[in-house]
Each structure stands twice: as C-alpha cells, then as structure tokens.
Amino acid sequence: MAVIENPDHASSSDAPTRSWYENIAPGWWVLAVIMLFMPAVANDFILFQVFGWTFILGMIALSLMFLAGYGGMVSLIQMSVAAMAGYMVAIFGFSGISDLSLGMPWWVYLPLAILIATIFGTLVGALAVRTEGIYTIMITLAIASAFFYFTRQNYGIFNGYTGFNLVVPPQLFGVDWRAPMPFYYLTLGCATLAYLAVVYVSRAPFGLVLQGIRDNPRRMAALGYNVVAHRIAAYTFASIIAAVGGILLVWQNAQVAPGTAGIPAVIDILVIAVIGGIGRPIGAFIGAIIYVVLSTFAPDFLFSVGLSAERFNLLIGLGFLAIVFFSPDGVLGLWDRWQERRAKRGDPLTGRSEDGGDPL
Amino acid sequence: MARFASRHPVWTFIIVLAAAVFLWLIFAPWSAEMEETLGRKRIFLNAIFGGVTLGALYFLVASGFTLIFGLMRNVNLAHGSLYLLGGYLGFEISEFTGSWLIAFPVVFIIVALVGIVLQHQVFRRMDGEDLRQTMVTIGLSVVLADLMLWYWGGQSYTIFAPDWLSGPMTLPIISSIRDSGEIVYLRYPAVRMAILLAAIVIGIGMWLLLNRTRLGMFVRAGVDDREMLAASGVRIQYIFLAVFAFGAGLAGIAGIVGGTFQSLSPGEDTRFLLASLVVVIVGGMGSIPGAAIGALVIGLSEQLGLVYAPTYSVVFTFLIMALVLAFRPQGLLGSAR
Numbered sequence: 001m002a003v004i005e006n007p008d009h010a011s012s013s014d015a016p017t018r019s020w021y022e023n024i025a026p027g028w029w030v031l032a033v034i035m036l037f038m039p040a041v042a043n044d045f046i047l048f049q050v051f052g053w054t055f056i057l058g059m060i061a062l063s064l065m066f067l068a069g070y071g072g073m074v075s076l077i078q079m080s081v082a083a084m085a086g087y088m089v090a091i092f093g094f095s096g097i098s099d100l101s102l103g104m105p106w107w108v109y110l111p112l113a114i115l116i117a118t119i120f121g122t123l124v125g126a127l128a129v130r131t132e133g134i135y136t137i138m139i140t141l142a143i144a145s146a147f148f149y150f151t152r153q154n155y156g157i158f159n160g161y162t163g164f165n166l167v168v169p170p171q172l173f174g175v176d177w178r179a180p181m182p183f184y185y186l187t188l189g190c191a192t193l194a195y196l197a198v199v200y201v202s203r204a205p206f207g208l209v210l211q212g213i214r215d216n217p218r219r220m221a222a223l224g225y226n227v228v229a230h231r232i233a234a235y236t237f238a239s240i241i242a243a244v245g246g247i248l249l250v251w252q253n254a255q256v257a258p259g260t261a262g263i264p265a266v267i268d269i270l271v272i273a274v275i276g277g278i279g280r281p282i283g284a285f286i287g288a289i290i291y292v293v294l295s296t297f298a299p300d301f302l303f304s305v306g307l308s309a310e311r312f313n314l315l316i317g318l319g320f321l322a323i324v325f326f327s328p329d330g331v332l333g334l335w336d337r338w339q340e341r342r343a344k345r346g347d348p349l350t351g352r353s354e355d356g357g358d359p360l
Numbered sequence: 361m362a363r364f365a366s367r368h369p370v371w372t373f374i375i376v377l378a379a380a381v382f383l384w385l386i387f388a389p390w391s392a393e394m395e396e397t398l399g400r401k402r403i404f405l406n407a408i409f410g411g412v413t414l415g416a417l418y419f420l421v422a423s424g425f426t427l428i429f430g431l432m433r434n435v436n437l438a439h440g441s442l443y444l445l446g447g448y449l450g451f452e453i454s455e456f457t458g459s460w461l462i463a464f465p466v467v468f469i470i471v472a473l474v475g476i477v478l479q480h481q482v483f484r485r486m487d488g489e490d491l492r493q494t495m496v497t498i499g500l501s502v503v504l505a506d507l508m509l510w511y512w513g514g515q516s517y518t519i520f521a522p523d524w525l526s527g528p529m530t531l532p533i534i535s536s537i538r539d540s541g542e543i544v545y546l547r548y549p550a551v552r553m554a555i556l557l558a559a560i561v562i563g564i565g566m567w568l569l570l571n572r573t574r575l576g577m578f579v580r581a582g583v584d585d586r587e588m589l590a591a592s593g594v595r596i597q598y599i600f601l602a603v604f605a606f607g608a609g610l611a612g613i614a615g616i617v618g619g620t621f622q623s624l625s626p627g628e629d630t631r632f633l634l635a636s637l638v639v640v641i642v643g644g645m646g647s648i649p650g651a652a653i654g655a656l657v658i659g660l661s662e663q664l665g666l667v668y669a670p671t672y673s674v675v676f677t678f679l680i681m682a683l684v685l686a687f688r689p690q691g692l693l694g695s696a697r
Contacts, residue, residue: 074491127682130689134435134490135645138637139685145634146678153674263630267498274495311510317502324495 035188044180050292052183052252055191058288059245061272062191063238065284066198068273070207071234072214075128076140079269080147081121081239082246083261087151087158088113089167089247090256096166097159106170110247117243118236125235129228144266152258163257167250178251187248191285194241198281201237210234264313271320277330286331291316405546407667408660413552413621415659416559420614422636422643422651423566424607430583430646431603433490434483437497439611440633441504446471446612447619447628448508451517454616460522463616468609475608479601501629509626516625519616521551529553555617562610566648579603583646638677642684644694653692 039047060082068074092109095101104112124143128136151158169177169186177186201207212220213227221227250256259265268291276287298312327333386408425439449470450463457463482500486492520526528547570576578599581589590596618624618632635658643654658677665673684691 127685130685134433134494135641137494138435138641139681142634142637142641142681143678145630146674146681149674150672150678153670153672263634267502270495270498271502311506313502313506314510317499317506321496321499321503324492324499328489328492 039181039184047184048180048252050289050296052180052187052248054285054289054292055187056245056249056252057269057272057291058285059191059194059248060242061269061276061284061288062194062198062281063242063245064269064273065276065278065281066201066238066241067234069278069280069283070202070210070214071231073128073231073234074137074140074270075125075235075238076137076266076270077121077124077128077144078238078242079266080144080261081117081124081242082249083151083256084120084147085113085117085243085246086167086250086256086260087164088116089250090164091157093167093170095164097164100157100159101164106172113247114240114243117246118239121239121242122232122236125232125239129231129235141263141266144261145263148258148262151261158258161258163255163260165255167256168254169251178254183252187252190244190248194244195281195285197241202281206230206233268316271316275320275323275330277332279329280332283330283332290331294319402546403667406548407663409546409548409552411660411663412656413556413659414663415656416556417614417618417621418632418635418639418659419559419563419652419655420617421611421632422639422655423563423648424610424614425636426640426643426646426648426651427566427579428604428607429640431579431586432483432600435490435494435497436478436607437494437633438478438500438504439497439607439636440629440631441501441508442471442474442608442611443615443618443632444508444624444626444629445474445504446615447519447624448512448517448615449612450616451519451619451624454519460519460525460616460620463519464613467612467616471612471615472605472609475604476601478608479604483604484597484600501633505626505629508629514626516623517619518623519619521620525551525554549621552621555621558617563648563652570648575599575602638681640691641681642691644691647691647693650691650693 038051042051060078063081064075064078067078089109090097090101092102092104092112093106094103102109124140127143128139131139151163152161154160171177177183202211209220209225209230212223213225213230217227249260253260272287272291273284274287275290276285277283294316295312298315302311302315323330327337329336386405421439421443425436428434428436428439446467450467453463453466454460478500482496483493486496527550529550531546531548531553568576570580578589578594581594582596582599586596614632615624618628622628639651639654639658641654642657643650643652657680661676661680662673665676669676688694
C-alpha cells in the first residue's frame, strides 16, 4: 500500500501525448499485479476472511467517504443501506427461511435488491440533506438505529431477531462463488469497479459541483446549481456502492440479521473511513484493511498481553481516538505529511522544494 | 404563547381541542362502548403514565445534552455513556451505603467531574471543530462502553428503591366503575410518581436558573452569540465548564433513575443516547422547553405504541422524527439559524 501516488498528478500535466494507461502511476500497476496474483501465495483464510472482508468493508466505507469527502455530509446510514440490500437478496432470493424467501432467479433479485436499497438510501438522504454538519450525523444515526430496531421487531418481512441464514451466491457459470478464490476475485472486482466509479464521478462535472457545494453551498446555489438535488443524487450514488457491498457482505457471512446494521457496525464504518482518511477514495480501503487485520489478529495480541479477546473494542476505540486526536485526516494524512516533509528537504542546493505534497 | 395564538389561530384551536379531548379521556370514566373500541381504560391510563414517566427520564438525559449542544455547539455522543456510568456508580453507592438518596448527590458530583475533565482536556483542545469533536465523542463512547463492560460485565443491574417509595399509590383518577357503582381509582408505582415529580422540579429549577439568575443570563447570551459574550469580558470557558459539568451530572443521576425503574446493562448507553438524539431533534436543539416537549412526545408515543401496536412502536418514534424534520427541520421549539 505504500506505493500509492495521487493519480491527479499524472493526468493533469502532459496528458495529450500519452495514452490513458501511461497516465497511471507505476505504483498502481504494482498494486494491481500484487492483488491479481495474491491467490498464488495467500491461503484461503487470508483470501476469504481478510481480503474479502477488507474489500467489502472498504466499499461500504467508500460510499461514506464519497458523501463525507466530496459532499461534506457524514452519513451513518451507509451500513443500513448495505444491510437493506442484503435483506432484499435474502427475501427475494434463497435462504434457509424458505417461508419468507421468494426464490426468484438471480437476474431478478440482484437488480431488485440494489434498486430497493438505493431507493431507501435516497429517501434517507432526502431527509438528511435538510440538515447540515453534525445534525446530519445525528439524524442518520437515529434513522440507522430505527432500521435496526425495526428489523429486529418485524417478523413478517425481516424475520426479526434471527434474520436469514444460508444466503449464498448463485452458482453462476459453474463456479462456486463462495469458495475462497472466486470470492476473492469477485470482491476485488467489485471493489475496483466501485473505486474507479468514485474516482470517475469525482472528476466528472457532477462530482466537481458536489465538491463546490461542499465548500460553499450558497455560492453554488447562486451560480444556478440545485444544491439539494445534487446532494440527494450523491446519496443515490453512494447507496448503490453500499448496496453492492452489502450483498457481498451477506454472501460472505451467509447470513443477515439485525446486528448486521446494529449501532456498533454503523460506528465501525465511520471508524474505518476516518482511520483511513476521508479525503481520498483509497483511504476507505486502507482503513478497512487496518480494521480487518486488527480485528482478525487482535485476539492473539490481546491474549499475549494478558487481556481477554473481548477487549477488541477498547483497542479499536483507542486507535480511533488517537487518529482523531493526532491526525484528523487519517493514515493518509500521516503519509501526506511525511511526503511533504521529505519533499521540503528536497533540494539542498537551491533550497527549492519539489512539489511532492498533496493538492488537497 | 399569546403571539403564537394570534399568529396561528387554527393551529391553536386544534392544539387546545386535542388537549381537551386528551384530558377528558384521562379524567372521565369511560362508557362501555368506549371500552369496547379503545380497550380497557386502565391499560390506556397505564400507557399514558408510563409514557409520561419515561418522558421524564428522557427529559433528564436530553436536557443536559441539549444544553451542552446549545451553548458549545458540541454534540456529545458520549452522553449515553455518562448516563450508564452514572447508573452503575449509583448502583455501587446505593449498595455500599444502603441509601438510595445519598447516591444522587455523589453520582452527580462524580459524573460532573468526569464531564469537567472531558470538557477541559478534550473539547477545549478542538474548539470550533464540530465534526472532530463529534468523532472524538464517538470514540470515547466506544472506549467507555468497553471499559464499563469490562468492570461490570454483561449482566443487568437494578437499583432498588427505598421502602417508603416501593409499592403502589392511589391516584385521584378514576380507572373504572364496577357494576355495583363502586369507583376504582388508578394505582400506580410510587417510585415512578416520585421520578416524575423530581423531573418536573428539576425542569422548573433549570428554567428558573436560566431565566432568573445571572449565570443563566450568561448561558442564554452564550447560546445566542458566544463571541460577543466572550468579547464583553465574561470568562466563557468557566461557563462552558459549569454547563458541561451540570449536563453530565444530570445524565449521571438520570442513570440512577433509569436503573431504578428499568435496568442497567450494556447497550443502554446507546439506547439513551439515541433517545436523547431523537428528543432534541424533535424538540429543537438547545431549547430546554423543547427538550421537555420532545421527551414527552417520544415517551408517550413509545409507550402507547408498545400497548396498541407492539411491533411498530419504534417506527412511531421514527415517524414523528421524520415528520418534524420534513416540516420543521429546526425542531418544534428550535430557532432557525
């Protein structure tokens, strides 16, 4: 992960003479090759549990990062949107609860699940954009918990406390998509697509307007942009990403229950996005891998220092506090500042520093 | 009040009418047909009283929350943790000393001190950075919740009320009339009435403090424009400390109250945090009367929902919040900024 450069530099300077693939910094090629050939070296546990989970959580955190970083709206509803998509897959598709699952074919229930989750996210967004800043956090948190309590108490549709089990991906093209290697490539593919989509949208006119609205909504309104509509559309876009992440999450766990979108899970997504750094899309995945590695290996670590494995929340909470205290822009911020200091040291003869810092 | 009445005559009429019907439902004996359509009056009355007492508890938690927010623009998402901490401490103290009453001042002071430390060591360092403060409080609530789980474990605790408050008391409200013509009055747990009374006293006390004292004047001025208040020579950081300590202490004693008539367990912190979030969203940020109205509305809707539509009681709360947001985003009594 240490080789990542901000791709903005490459694309802006001397673009016309070079074709698109030359504009991508070498770090990305290295990363791509490592990721593609990971199954050759890693075992099933690493592939399925560590990387699969990282990509999934990264996607859900990415949707939060898109809203928070580009739209200036810290929304805690993303996990609920993801869980909603998961529930819809279980309800319209197949699960262990055959009374409630409708058993539709995959090409019906997958689009339907994404569509319903997106509508849900958009509606919440339409409510949330009536407020700003910290109010948005409070309102989305309140709605997220309402979703949690509702799914826990509703037995007619959501099957209450137990939720749905045995929710597995369809056997497409004769491949078991829940086997470690196919699942790794599936999540990798989805995460890459989501990442590219976010990068693309952030540079498309829509994303630029959104960033303008983040910086100064009144000025953008004066320029003739519909601020509310752009914000709601941002929720819609983020919901799609969260919905895909939610479906993958359900497939990985093979079950969905109210706890999937409980308050701790909702907070975890915020923790992931903030730890990674909310300024850039890659931060979501960096945060996710830190979180996943911590939660996978923390029990061993905690055990070795004489604490029980249940103190994981303490560890992650303290880590989150430290990040918020010392580096509000996350691990990426630490990296940027280190780069900047190195660049400042740059040229001892002229005293001029190469511009290695980040434009953000 | 008079201004509202002259500006919205129709709304005033509707509100007065609704209140009159409501009071009539409570005090008048129900006829047989009404019992048939609405269920037994005793159940209705119990739901109403349960809602009002729950609202009183919510008010205790949310008033500190809204006061802190109104003055410091600081959403303290660790407020629920302070509530739970106060409850656990109250349990320990009342077990240790054997006195329920003594737990209140002690817990108030301890949790207020925790609040002072939070304000002085954490929030003051990031003054004006709303989002960062909010995130820090989220982190703190995670850490505090885990520390409390570590020390007190996962089981649930109940604080026992003293003997003179245990058992029911008879209220002068007709519950039902027997066929023989004998009037049955409503009986309700005394401790809940005491809690309700205490909440009303605290609410009135807060109102007096805010509206009749010099400190209250400073606080109200700070809510309106804290830069001007600081510029006119008031040591605003001390006022911040005082308000934060007061709000935290209130959350602490609310913990004892909650532990007495419900129970304390991990997860209650988020429950009460969310309740106070919804209460202040409905009532309006930074407004004490708003918190009172919001708490009453949420408590009533929760209890009535539990009795008449058990599956969807949570959704009622949420629907109220969504309606308020849709039509009055600043809350019922909040001022638009």
